[in-house]
Amino acid sequence: MGWIKGSKSHTHDSCHHGHSDHSHSHGPRAAAFGGMDLPVVPAFHEQFGNIADDTMDLSQQPKKRSHLDDSSTWDIVKASQFGNLDRCKELVEAGYDVRQLDKENVSVLHWAAINNRLELVKYYISKGAIVDQLGGDLNSTPLHWAIRQGHLPMVxxxxxxxxxxxxxxxxxxxxxxxxxxxxxxxxxxxLMAKGQEVDGPDCNGQSPLMLAAQKIIGPEPTSFLIKNNASVSAMDKVNRNTPLHCAVLAGNVDAAGVLLRAGASLDLQNANGHTPLDLAHQVHSPLLIYMLNQVQQERSRANSRCLKIVVKYRVALQFLMSTAIFGCLGAILDMNTDSWLLKGILLVCVVCAVSLATRNFPSEVFHSLLPSTGLMSSIFWMLVTWCLWFLPDGHSVTVQVLFTFNATALLYYYLRACRTDPGFVKATEEEKKMNVLVLAEAGCLDPSIFCTSCMIKKPVRASHCQRCDACVAKQDHHSVWTNTCIGARNHLYFVLFVFFLLLMTMWMFYGCLVYWSTHCVPRTENQGLLGVAFAVVDCSPWLLCILLLALYHACWSSFILVLQIYQIAFLGLTTAERMSLLMHAKKHGQSLSLSQNPYNLGVVRNLVSFFKLRCCGLFKPAVIDWTQQFAQGHDQRLFRPTDMV
Incomplete structure (x- = not known):
C-alpha cells in the first residue's frame, strides 16, 4: 500500500540504524493538482515516490479535469481523500458505516486525517467514527497518520x-x-504542552531522545528535547543503551556533541558492558573517538582545584594573561640592546610559556573569550602608553581633558554593553506551555512567531541567538568583542563604545606622531624616508607596536560604526534583519529596497529614537519595550528576521 502499507522501516533491535529511515521524506504531501488538492493516495506515492509536483512529467498527469470534477461517481475513500464533504455526506446518509474498514484495512477517518480534511473529521466523528481506530499495515491511528504528515491543525x-x-x-x-x-x-x-512526557518510552523502551540521537542526523531535535528536560542518562529496555550510545552507534557526531555538552556520562555501560568510547572504536569513527577522548580528559582535569579556579575566574585570568603577553612582547622588542638574537630567544620563551599555561584551559571557553579579553588588554596598554610616554611631554590642558573624557566614556560604555541584558526573552515553564497551546490552536505555531528552541512566543523583531542559546529582542548580532549579544537594551551602548574606541585609536595616532617628531626624527635631512622609518623603529619599538595595535582596532571599529550608523539612520533595521531580507531576496531572485520597511521612520526620527535624543523637549523619541511587542497579524511577519545559524 505504498507508504501507508509498506514494509516496516523503523526497528528497535539496536541503535545501529542510521538516518536513512527518516532523512528523505516525511511522507507524501498534498499538492495543487487539476484545480484541487491532490490527496495522499497510495497509488500516487508508489508511482512517483517523493517527486515534487513541479518536476513531474506532464505526460503522467491526467489529460482531463472532467473526471476529477465529476465527484458523483466517487466512492467514499476517494471523496475523503479529496475532502469532498457533500459526496461523503451523501454516501454516509445512504448507509455507509464510517467505522467500516476498507480493503486496505483503513477507515475513512484515516484518509481524512492524512489529507488534513478538518471538516470531514468533524463530520465522521459526529457520525460515530472511532477516533483511535487502528488501521493499515503499520497499525496506526488517524493521529499517527496526521503526525507523520506534519498536519498540526489535524493533530x-x-x-x-x-x-x-x-x-x-x-x-x-x-x-x-x-x-x-x-x-x-x-x-x-x-504534544508536550498537552502533557506528553518527554522521556516517555515507546513499546521497546526507547525515549524520543534516543530515537533522535539514533536516527536523525543533525543537532536540532536532540537540542530541542534536552532543552525540554529530556534525560541524557535514560536507558532502553533491550540493550541498555543511553542516548549517547545510540548517537555513537549511528555515527551522529552532531547529536553526540549536544549530548556531551549536556553532561551525558561517558562511563555508563550497556547490556554488553560497552561504554560510548568502546562503541566508537567498534564503529571505527576517528572523529567520535577524538571527541570522546577530549571530553573525557577535560572532565578528569575539571576535578582539579586549579582548573575550577580557572573556570570560575576565567575572564579575569584571561585578561591578565593577554595583558602580560602583550606587555612581555612589547618590552622584549623595546629592550635597549642591539642583539636581535637575544630578543628572538626571549620571544620564543614567551610563546612556549603561553602554550604551557593554556594547555589545561578548556579550548571552547578560551577561544570564545580571546577577542574580548584581547580588546580589554589593548585598551589597558593604550592608557598605560598615554600616561608613561605621552603625558610627560606636557600636552595642553585641553588635550588632557579631552583624552580623559574619551577614556572614561570608552570604559563606561564598554562595561554597559557587556553587562546590560540585551533583551533576553524569558518565560516560566507554565507560560511556555500556555504559549504553545494558544499559538497552536490559533494556527500561529510557525518559526516566525514561535521559537522551538526556547519554547516561547517571539516578540516582533526578535531572533534566536545560537551562541547565547536564547531569543533576543530586536537582536542586532552576537559581538565577539563584548562576548555577548547586542539587542534592544544594549545596542546604544555598543554603538557608543565603538565610537569612543575609534576616537581612542585616533589619540594613539596623534600621541605617536607627536612623540616621534619630538624624540625620534634624525637631525640630518639626508636620511630619506627609509632612514626616518628605521630611526622611528630603533627609537621606540613599543610605540610602533601600539600604533599597529591601534591601527587594527581602528579598521574594524570604523567599519562597524559606519555600518551601524547606516543601518540605524537610513534603514531603521538591525544587522540581523538586513541580512535576513538580503538572503530572502537573493534566494527568490527579487529586487529589494531595504529602506521600504515599516520600521524606517526617516533619518531624523530614526536617529532620535535610537539615541533617545530629547533636547529640552524638542524631540520625542519612541520608547518601545521590544521584549513585549508581539505581532497581531500575519502581515507583520514579512519583516521579521529569520534565525541566524
Whole structure:
C-alpha cells in the first residue's frame, strides 16, 4: 500500500540504524493538482515516490479535469481523500458505516486525517467514527497518520475529540516519538504542552531522545528535547543503551556533541558492558573517538582545584594573561640592546610559556573569550602608553581633558554593553506551555512567531541567538568583542563604545606622531624616508607596536560604526534583519529596497529614537519595550528576521 502499507522501516533491535529511515521524506504531501488538492493516495506515492509536483512529467498527469470534477461517481475513500464533504455526506446518509474498514484495512477517518480534511473529521466523528481506530499495515491511528504528515491543525482537532497520544502504532512508536522522528518540532511542542512526557518510552523502551540521537542526523531535535528536560542518562529496555550510545552507534557526531555538552556520562555501560568510547572504536569513527577522548580528559582535569579556579575566574585570568603577553612582547622588542638574537630567544620563551599555561584551559571557553579579553588588554596598554610616554611631554590642558573624557566614556560604555541584558526573552515553564497551546490552536505555531528552541512566543523583531542559546529582542548580532549579544537594551551602548574606541585609536595616532617628531626624527635631512622609518623603529619599538595595535582596532571599529550608523539612520533595521531580507531576496531572485520597511521612520526620527535624543523637549523619541511587542497579524511577519545559524 505504498507508504501507508509498506514494509516496516523503523526497528528497535539496536541503535545501529542510521538516518536513512527518516532523512528523505516525511511522507507524501498534498499538492495543487487539476484545480484541487491532490490527496495522499497510495497509488500516487508508489508511482512517483517523493517527486515534487513541479518536476513531474506532464505526460503522467491526467489529460482531463472532467473526471476529477465529476465527484458523483466517487466512492467514499476517494471523496475523503479529496475532502469532498457533500459526496461523503451523501454516501454516509445512504448507509455507509464510517467505522467500516476498507480493503486496505483503513477507515475513512484515516484518509481524512492524512489529507488534513478538518471538516470531514468533524463530520465522521459526529457520525460515530472511532477516533483511535487502528488501521493499515503499520497499525496506526488517524493521529499517527496526521503526525507523520506534519498536519498540526489535524493533530489539534483529533486530540480535542479525545485521541489518545499514548497509543503505540505497529512499530511501537507513540505520538511524540513520531513527531521527533519526522522532525515536526511544532507538533512535538504541542504534544508536550498537552502533557506528553518527554522521556516517555515507546513499546521497546526507547525515549524520543534516543530515537533522535539514533536516527536523525543533525543537532536540532536532540537540542530541542534536552532543552525540554529530556534525560541524557535514560536507558532502553533491550540493550541498555543511553542516548549517547545510540548517537555513537549511528555515527551522529552532531547529536553526540549536544549530548556531551549536556553532561551525558561517558562511563555508563550497556547490556554488553560497552561504554560510548568502546562503541566508537567498534564503529571505527576517528572523529567520535577524538571527541570522546577530549571530553573525557577535560572532565578528569575539571576535578582539579586549579582548573575550577580557572573556570570560575576565567575572564579575569584571561585578561591578565593577554595583558602580560602583550606587555612581555612589547618590552622584549623595546629592550635597549642591539642583539636581535637575544630578543628572538626571549620571544620564543614567551610563546612556549603561553602554550604551557593554556594547555589545561578548556579550548571552547578560551577561544570564545580571546577577542574580548584581547580588546580589554589593548585598551589597558593604550592608557598605560598615554600616561608613561605621552603625558610627560606636557600636552595642553585641553588635550588632557579631552583624552580623559574619551577614556572614561570608552570604559563606561564598554562595561554597559557587556553587562546590560540585551533583551533576553524569558518565560516560566507554565507560560511556555500556555504559549504553545494558544499559538497552536490559533494556527500561529510557525518559526516566525514561535521559537522551538526556547519554547516561547517571539516578540516582533526578535531572533534566536545560537551562541547565547536564547531569543533576543530586536537582536542586532552576537559581538565577539563584548562576548555577548547586542539587542534592544544594549545596542546604544555598543554603538557608543565603538565610537569612543575609534576616537581612542585616533589619540594613539596623534600621541605617536607627536612623540616621534619630538624624540625620534634624525637631525640630518639626508636620511630619506627609509632612514626616518628605521630611526622611528630603533627609537621606540613599543610605540610602533601600539600604533599597529591601534591601527587594527581602528579598521574594524570604523567599519562597524559606519555600518551601524547606516543601518540605524537610513534603514531603521538591525544587522540581523538586513541580512535576513538580503538572503530572502537573493534566494527568490527579487529586487529589494531595504529602506521600504515599516520600521524606517526617516533619518531624523530614526536617529532620535535610537539615541533617545530629547533636547529640552524638542524631540520625542519612541520608547518601545521590544521584549513585549508581539505581532497581531500575519502581515507583520514579512519583516521579521529569520534565525541566524
Amino acid at each position: 489539534i482537532q483529533l486530540i480535542r475529540y479525545g485521541a489518545d497520544s499514548s497509543i503505540a502504532d505497529g512499530e511501537g512508536y507513540r505520538a511524540l516519538h513520531l513527531a521527533i522522528l519526522f522532525q515536526h518540532m511544532a507538533i512535538a511542542a504541542y
